[in-house]
Amino acid sequence: TGMFTYDPGFLSTAATQSAITYIDGDKGELLYRGYPIEQLAVHCNFLETCYLLLHGDLPDATQKADFTSLVTNHTMVNEQMQFFLRGFRRDAHPMAVLTGLVGALSAFYHDSTDINNPQHREIAAIRLIAKMPTLVAMAYKYGMGQPYMYPHNHLNYAGNFLRMMFGTPCEEYQVKPVLERALDRIFILHADHEQNASTSTVRLCGSSGTNPFAAIAAGVACLWGPAHGGANEAALTMLHDIQAQGGVEKIGEFIRQVKDKNSGVKLMGFGHRVYKNYDPRAKLMQETCNEVLAELGLEKDPLFKLAKALEKIALEDDYFVQRKLYPNVDFYSGIVQRAIGIPVNLFTGIFALARTVGWIAQLNEMIGDPEYKIGRPRQLFTGSTRRDVLPLAERR
Numbered sequence: 001t002g003m004f005t006y007d008p009g010f011l012s013t014a015a016t017q018s019a020i021t022y023i024d025g026d027k028g029e030l031l032y033r034g035y036p037i038e039q040l041a042v043h044c045n046f047l048e049t050c051y052l053l054l055h056g057d058l059p060d061a062t063q064k065a066d067f068t069s070l071v072t073n074h075t076m077v078n079e080q081m082q083f084f085l086r087g088f089r090r091d092a093h094p095m096a097v098l099t100g101l102v103g104a105l106s107a108f109y110h111d112s113t114d115i116n117n118p119q120h121r122e123i124a125a126i127r128l129i130a131k132m133p134t135l136v137a138m139a140y141k142y143g144m145g146q147p148y149m150y151p152h153n154h155l156n157y158a159g160n161f162l163r164m165m166f167g168t169p170c171e172e173y174q175v176k177p178v179l180e181r182a183l184d185r186i187f188i189l190h191a192d193h194e195q196n197a198s199t200s201t202v203r204l205c206g207s208s209g210t211n212p213f214a215a216i217a218a219g220v221a222c223l224w225g226p227a228h229g230g231a232n233e234a235a236l237t238m239l240h241d242i243q244a245q246g247g248v249e250k251i252g253e254f255i256r257q258v259k260d261k262n263s264g265v266k267l268m269g270f271g272h273r274v275y276k277n278y279d280p281r282a283k284l285m286q287e288t289c290n291e292v293l294a295e296l297g298l299e300k301d302p303l304f305k306l307a308k309a310l311e312k313i314a315l316e317d318d319y320f321v322q323r324k325l326y327p328n329v330d331f332y333s334g335i336v337q338r339a340i341g342i343p344v345n346l347f348t349g350i351f352a353l354a355r356t357v358g359w360i361a362q363l364n365e366m367i368g369d370p371e372y373k374i375g376r377p378r379q380l381f382t383g384s385t386r387r388d389v390l391p392l393a394e395r396r
């Protein structure tokens, strides 16, 4: 058994080579295909970022227009999906519904089933990017007991999503540009993050040659957990709890609980496996947070104040300094989403919508690699040695 390296949690094992996303955790730097996230967030929209992740470079004007119109033409989902949706309880968690809906796409699109066929993968990629907003909005509307809104192709990607979320058939929905920009930025910041748990899940799942939609559904399932995509939901719930107990004055007590290892309480939205410095996405998110709250006249939002105070105290506390724990992207994204009107239990769905392109880009990269094999981790066996089955009467 000494043949394998034992590395629980992949702390020091590279599972793949990749040319997509680069993170320098010490510097707090994030590059998609070489471009700094700070520049992409300011100069590009989400669909340009998708093109970049999928194709390796930013589109020129014609490529951008073609890609945008291609995605726009695939925003509807098969009408039967509505009946599938209706099988769920209304009070189901949207991530449970989304995992089901994304997996169900594999039953609807029979010309994009072969993950090893580049044309199949390409059409599956466009469909997924185009349909994720529709599916997330459907999951939301279903829980609300409202009719699902068909996509509107004259709107941009984020604007269309906002309308499908908050529009109703009885009233025309006016998209606020500042909210559209904020949401688009959330999408950009979450689009890829190299070999995180859900991306590694998608790679491992896809390595068996499974249906591409099924591989992405596996990513959605993994993202759901509170240590990963569920952290934005957990971070906002935490802020709500502190607020309910008395707000800013209770921060000291809360931090003491976090530092007590027996409490099981973590400062959600803080810490990262790779970033040992400020998460660059958290900075951009905080900027967006300021912009959105100002536009909506919510500058005095108590949760935002609480978050800023909590951040300040944590950043000055030895416990966090010694362990290099800084805010991650999820610390402020919940506050922005809440201001937009997105319910807490849909935050991870928004993350999944945005990360879909990263999952696909990583899947494509893996399958295009001539050295690619089915992923098959080894183990160090710690169970019983060989023994014989006893007749039932003799077992104890």
Ligand code: CMC
Residues within 6 Å of the ligand: 193, 196, 226, 227, 228, 229, 230, 231, 258, 265, 266, 267, 268, 269, 270, 271, 272, 273, 274, 323, 325, 328, 329, 330
């Ligand atoms: N609050 C309190 N203590 C923490 C926290 C936290 N948020 N994060 C890490 N620590 C402590 C941890 O207890 C450990 O202490 P010690 O050395 O005394 O045992 C030390 O810091 C190192 O942490 P770790 O758990 O070994 O680090 P990891 O790389 O295994 O975990 C993490 C990374 C993100 C799972 C963890 O920091 C965490 O649970 N954070 C809260 C959840 C969160 O915000 N997740 C979002 C991640 S970013 C979005 C995404 O990519 O999904």
